[in-house]
Amino acid sequence: MQSNRPLGLPRMIAGVIGVVVVVGAAAGFAVAWRPAIAAIELPAPSSFDPALVKRGRELAAIGNCNDCHTVKGGGSFAGGLPVQTPFGTIYSSNITPDVQTGIGRWPEEAFRRAMRSGVNRDGQHLYPTFPYDHFTNVSDEDDAALYAFLMTRPPVDAPPRANRLSFPLDQRFVIAGWKLLFLRRGLYQPDSTRSAEWNRGAYLGEGLAHCGACHTPRNGLGAERSNAQFAGGDVDNWQAFALNKQSPAPVPWDAEALYVYLRQGFHPDHGTARGPMAEVVSNLSSVNESDVRAIAIYMADVFGAPSIDDRKRGEAVLAQARSPAPLTLDSNVNAAGASIYAAACATCHETGRALPYGGVNLALSTALSSPDPRNAINIVLSGIRPVEGERSPIMPGFAASMNDGQIATLLQFLRDRFSNQPPWSGVEKMVADARQSQPVLLQTSSGSHDAPRESMRREKR
Ligand code: HEC
Ligand code: HEC
Ligand code: HEC
Numbered sequence: 001m002q003s004n005r006p007l008g009l010p011r012m013i014a015g016v017i018g019v020v021v022v023v024g025a026a027a028g029f030a031v032a033w034r035p036a037i038a039a040i041e042l043p044a045p046s047s048f049d050p051a052l053v054k055r056g057r058e059l060a061a062i063g064n065c066n067d068c069h070t071v072k073g074g075g076s077f078a079g080g081l082p083v084q085t086p087f088g089t090i091y092s093s094n095i096t097p098d099v100q101t102g103i104g105r106w107p108e109e110a111f112r113r114a115m116r117s118g119v120n121r122d123g124q125h126l127y128p129t130f131p132y133d134h135f136t137n138v139s140d141e142d143d144a145a146l147y148a149f150l151m152t153r154p155p156v157d158a159p160p161r162a163n164r165l166s167f168p169l170d171q172r173f174v175i176a177g178w179k180l181l182f183l184r185r186g187l188y189q190p191d192s193t194r195s196a197e198w199n200r201g202a203y204l205g206e207g208l209a210h211c212g213a214c215h216t217p218r219n220g221l222g223a224e225r226s227n228a229q230f231a232g233g234d235v236d237n238w239q240a241f242a243l244n245k246q247s248p249a250p251v252p253w254d255a256e257a258l259y260v261y262l263r264q265g266f267h268p269d270h271g272t273a274r275g276p277m278a279e280v281v282s283n284l285s286s287v288n289e290s291d292v293r294a295i296a297i298y299m300a301d302v303f304g305a306p307s308i309d310d311r312k313r314g315e316a317v318l319a320q321a322r323s324p325a326p327l328t329l330d331s332n333v334n335a336a337g338a339s340i341y342a343a344a345c346a347t348c349h350e351t352g353r354a355l356p357y358g359g360v361n362l363a364l365s366t367a368l369s370s371p372d373p374r375n376a377i378n379i380v381l382s383g384i385r386p387v388e389g390e391r392s393p394i395m396p397g398f399a400a401s402m403n404d405g406q407i408a409t410l411l412q413f414l415r416d417r418f419s420n421q422p423p424w425s426g427v428e429k430m431v432a433d434a435r436q437s438q439p440v441l442l443q444t445s446s447g448s449h450d451a452p453r454e455s456m457r458r459e460k461r
Pocket of ligand 3: 346367
């Protein structure tokens, strides 16, 4: 500071800033601080009621705990999955009852606190990649069932992996600020004007099933945008389509279609669930049917009743899909795309062939009507793998047989023929990016439904 300048003002400002920093840090520390909860001896598996454990198994499936907490080649629920975020990589924790590396010494109270406010047993804040911003609504009874289920799994010795985050985000107390802004804690408050089924669906869909974690867009700090609920989000280079009025689905969804899709992963008017959604429906196929129905009823309400126009458009698309107009090759403006389609795709998609090889008429495809071409690109590159031991849809991948330009040409033809939307831009580059970013997606999810599946979903993207 120059000696001839009056010193009062800058010093005062510095002083004020100093006070603000100290008060802020103290306040931050006060909200950040959480006590440790004393460790317990590992409870014997036999101390848990088998009915509670069974219920916990279903709740864990609804919560997709296996998808994030199990990696290929690792033990079930042993963690270690790298979850990519715009801020760095966060590894999921070992939630088996191993006493050294898992949650074996956690009392139920500590588990409930983790689910409800994202704090570990030691009192440290957890990153919201663990979707506790949804799990916060889970009831005491359901947390008790989840705890009973996890504490009766085989313990796996799997030490935590170090996150890759830069300063200051690598400091867990910073998460306290995020929570202050974005974590709205509270148990589910039933809406007495709605049916019990609707309330059940809202409790699960907003809570444990965390549908919005993928289907709601996020702000710059990684929190779901509360004014754009279910408006469509991003996950692992897939677009999780809008599930509200902005839905790009050519045929409007209703509760019955949602139920079938969520339960079986396929609906004849809507096609198949792929990518991260395949894992969700695979889990939902193993749970209580009435819970899936409740979620469908609630989500149908989130979509809202279709307008008369939307309904008419949907009917027209269904009619067109049942008796498609003949494919004209020569006169088509995109003759190159049309002939690839005729040669490689039409036999399965336009002949009314039955499953597993019969694809839906592509006029029904949300992927082709979506403003974002990534899902359509992923499907053409990687195809659809059969689910082991089931009669499920099969489509070959074309990553090896077509180059980026051919796939882009084909997709523009499909967009033009099967949607009434404007052409996509930059498709060829996006095909190249998709090849780069997710070679593993060439293996979509498969697996048995009662055992947690090995997930590679977030390993590469
Ligand atoms: C979208 C991915 C994702 C899902 C789904 C998920 N988790 Fe996690 N979970 C994580 C990540 C990542 C962490 C580590 C967070 C951290 O280190 O701050 C974590 C941490 C935890 C912890 C804290 C463990 C510890 O040692 O600190 C518990 C308990 C937990 N999860 C339980 C569950 C349960 C139960 C479910 C299912 C109802 C579930 N998680 C679903 C990603 C997920
Ligand atoms: C892990 C991320 C993730 C979660 C969690 C998730 N979804 Fe999805 N969902 C997706 C993705 C990605 C797609 C697009 C899949 C595709 O292209 O086949 C999708 C597609 C859908 C579709 C098809 C929409 C259409 O118009 O074709 C519906 C319906 C749906 N999800 C409902 C749900 C519901 C209900 C839940 C909660 C029970 C849920 N999703 C949870 C990622 C997710
Ligand atoms: C061996 C039969 C077969 C061939 C060949 C085939 N598909 Fe498929 N395709 C399927 C099946 C089965 C499905 C899953 C059911 C469904 O969603 O249509 C599917 C799904 C799709 C979807 C997703 C539709 C939706 O649900 O949104 C698209 C897009 C698609 N295929 C495009 C193509 C393109 C482009 C080609 C040619 C390059 C092609 N398919 C070749 C069988 C096939």
